[in-house]
Amino acid sequence: MTQAFDTQNPPFDRLNQEEASELRAAVDIGYYAPSTTVIASGSSSEHLHVIIKGRIEERDGESVEAVLGPRDSFDARAVVHGAAGSTFVATEETLCYLVPKPLILDLIRRNVGFGAFFYQEVSRKLADFARRQETEGVEQVLRARVREARLHPPTWIDGDATIKDAAVVMMQANNNALFVRDGARVGVITGMNLAKAILLSGQSHDTLVRDVCHFDVISVDAEDFVFEALIKMTRHRKRRLAVRSEGEFVGMLEDIDILGLVAGNSQLIPGRIDRAHSVEDLIEPARDIQEQVDRLERQGVKVEVIAEITSDLNRGLFSKLYELIAPTSIKEAGCLIVMGSEGRGEQTVRTDQDNGLLLAAPVPEADLARFRSDFSGALSQFGFPPCPGNVMVTNPQWSQPIDDFVRQIRSWIMTPDEMSAMNLGIFFDAVCVAGRPDLLTRAKTEITSFMRGETGNLARFAKAIDQFEDASAGMFTSIMASVGVASNAIHIKKSGTFPIVHGIRVIAIEKGLSETSTADRITALVNGGTLSGELGNDLKGALSYFMEVRLRSQLNAMKTGRHEEEAIVRLGELSSRDRDLLREALKVVKRFREVVRSRYHLGLF
Amino acid sequence: MPILSALRRGIDRLVINDPEYRFLFRRQETDEAISLDCETTGFDPWVDDIISISAIPIKGKRILTSEAFNVVVRPDAALRAESVKIHQLRLKDLEHGRHMSDVLPELLHFIGARPIVGYWIDFDIQMLNKYMLKILNIRLPNPLEDVCDLFYDRKFANAPPGTQLDLRYATIMKDLGLPDLAAHDAFNDALGAAEMYVILKDMKERGYRIPRAKDDASPFVGVG
Structure with a gap:
């Protein structure tokens, strides 16, 4: 008599009419309050649950393996094999149809198609379990909440502002989509709307925002899962969604932000580094560089790739920092280098800062002193621990005119001790991140020619x-x-x-x-x-x-x-x-x- | 008016003309209830007739749809055109229906002394009381739980004066996130009320209030 039970929903679509009405007559409905455990891992279940409304999280320990919604059923293993593989917890007020276990078992026996679905389901889950570790990455991102993505803070404009005003606000706020307040209505205007209005429809710059923006705003809740946002974007063919929290608009989510979450934000960091106007502006991207390492690792990205991405980003960071703080005298004469694992591009988690400055010619002592302290001060602010071996620009040995430095290299080669070998090793891995690369090339050529001239030198180094x-x-x-x-x-x-x-x-x-x-x-x-x-x-x-x-x-x-x-x-x-x-x-x-x-x-x- | 209804119950208990139905007055603590819905030929209890009844037992957090009581009633009054439209029932369909005198004893035994739950339940009870008075000389004595009241309590009890009240069936369904059941028959409406009941009762136990979102006041339709 429960007409509402949808027998078109797999696997119930495989039942014949008689079996379907038998099923309908037998189902009850269960209610589960938020945070109720419906089925605990390892326990059996007297019912197959088919969700009517609400949300069930399938959990393995602390991690969420799947989120089930209306029409989803669980848990075939708990019913058929008597032991659930995961824990099922209601996260909202949830109603489920309860299909009694004896009926399910009976239908499996009588209806081959229906039975196949269930056994398939069970074996698929077992296979998934084995595969889970590898695919965890992307899925974990999709199961992140919208609020965890980097949202664009909302920027508002009035409906009776002109589209020219809108363009100015967009540029100032560095935000390509503005919320429009028009009386009680809320709309969104994007850069694309402006472009279309002017270029395609030939409208004037004084056109009102309300005539160009759209009011069919699609929104997600900050607590929604990222995959829900993704589905909404696809369904409504939108690249942006308004994000709400407790009824208020709290920002805009762009598809690129979701991509950012997937790839650990790495492709967004360079833009933020480029736009920095001060050392303070760099603190956040610097922190993000480090944070994405953990995320990339969890997503199963190969360590060489993580190291490569991280090195590229760090070099971008150093280069920008140099541009911001180096006095003109140093910019003209200098070559900023990173060395050791940082130079080889093999550093992932920051262990130390191996950096130096080669100068084409002596610069005023005051400029150099200020640069040394500003540079390493900024780096420690960014979370780079100081180098224990003191291979840093603050050490005069590592920030001197090239002629003096070349003499230094020769003395290291001639001095057979561990310290010299270490210094040579670190330096030979150097790359230039800002300034004049020719200085580094010259210094390295010095090493190779000097070393190769005498086999003993190379052997000592080896x-x-x-x-x-x-x-x-x-x-x-x-x-x-x-x-x-x-x-x-x-x-x-x-x-x-x-x-x-x-x-x-x-x-x-x-x-x-x-x-x-x-x-x-x-x-x-x-x-x-x-x-x-x-x-x-x-x-x-x-x-x-x-x-x-x-x-x-x-x-x-x-x-x-x-x-x-x-x-x-x-x-x-x-x-x-x-x-x-x-x-x-x-x-x-x-x-x-x-x-x-x-x-x-x-x-x- | 609890005094009045208590008085009425007391009198009914005395004047009942069939002692077999004394069980209706038995009170006990229970986690059970019956969600009830009647489809009628119209909305005037004096003129219109019941054409179908559904009663679904609720036990704790379970809605026992598998034990539901469903019956089609053969009406005495002529079937009105509007209710044909609403219920998609034609007189022909009701030919297999049973007379209320036959149905009522079965229904009363099914309900027992359990509280009755429904949406705008007073109307259904008034309809039933018409037959109750005729057959047993009493009104239905069961405690009543109207999901409208529960909903009001969860959503509007602490609302500032002047708040627009909306207690429509569809609104409650939507606020509780319940899927709208396509057909409005007695069973689906009783089921809807039962679903509302278990959720609202749980919200009350948890002290949870349904947010009166600011967007209720705004014409903006956000979520697609």
């Missing part, structure tokens, strides 16, 4: 690869011995990343390569026949794996505040798959270390 060798070998053996043992820890940077980066760097100097990223250097060395293709691939794979593990542990350290442990990986915390990968990656390091040793006859030292 020797650093053995720096942490003992620790690494010990770790390696212990890994082999201790799969499954929790007490072992490994220093990813010393045992994994450093030997690869440094070994490749030595060969890159020998070959005079201009590439700075380790992966690019490997490619160049393989193409030049110096490394075998196989070793090249293994090295890239291993490096990428170390970076990924390190990134995860850095993000973890940021959350737990245990920064001293950010490069430490505890074997006990790894899955067996990860342990296997780590072991393979460390084997590659060992193999490569031998290649470097024999190439530079390190055995003789």
